[in-house]
Amino acid sequence: MAYDMKPFNRDYFDMSPSEMFRDFGRQFFSNFPETKSVRTDIKEMEDRYELNAELPGFTKDAIDVSYENGLLTIKAENNMMNEAKDNEGRVIQKERSFSNVKRMYSISNVDEDNIDASFKDGVLSLSLPKLEKNKRKSIEIKEG
Incomplete structure (x- = not known):
């Protein structure tokens, strides 16, 4: 042999x-499993930040966005390997993969109760309103 x-x-x-x-x-x-990066554009406007993140191949339900302590986190997981079986014909080859992404952004001065999110054509769009100037907590510095 x-x-x-x-x-x-x-x-x-x-x-x-x-x-x-x-x-x-x-x-x-x-x-x-494939790990990709999230391509992101962030614009600062006078009253808000606008963030657009490319997440092609993901569905809205596979994306998780959170904001805590000045840190915005975007996570997405896509497991195309568990798709429903095709009853039409015999599958010879299946080129689907498992992929996940996670990206964190340090963005302070955000009114976290009024963050707006939408997802269309593989792009996640976030509007992060800034805290009003009079809502900012100012700490007085004392002598001594």
């Missing part, structure tokens, strides 16, 4: 170490 010494159908004896590592990494890591 002969054994094939070519993992992934490649002859690693004819490759440089960097080619071997790159090829092995591509094969090895292709089976792990």
Whole structure:
């Protein structure tokens, strides 16, 4: 019985170490969950901050937004591998993946009770109203 010494159908004896590592990494890591970054635009207006975050491939229900202690957190999880079975024909190949993202932003002076969020065409839009100047807590500094 002969054994094939070519993992992934490649002859690693004819490759440089960097080619071997790159090829092995591509094969090895292709089976792990994908983690992506959230591309974000943040604008400061006079009365609010406007944030647009790209979350393509996610649904509104898969996104979680929270704001606590001056920290805005956006999390999204997409598990396309658990899709409903197709009763039409035989599935030969399924190219869906599990992906998740999490991004945190330090944004202070936000009226957290009036944050507005919407999601359309893969873009999460947040309007973060600023606290009114007279609502800011000012601390008096005493001598001594």
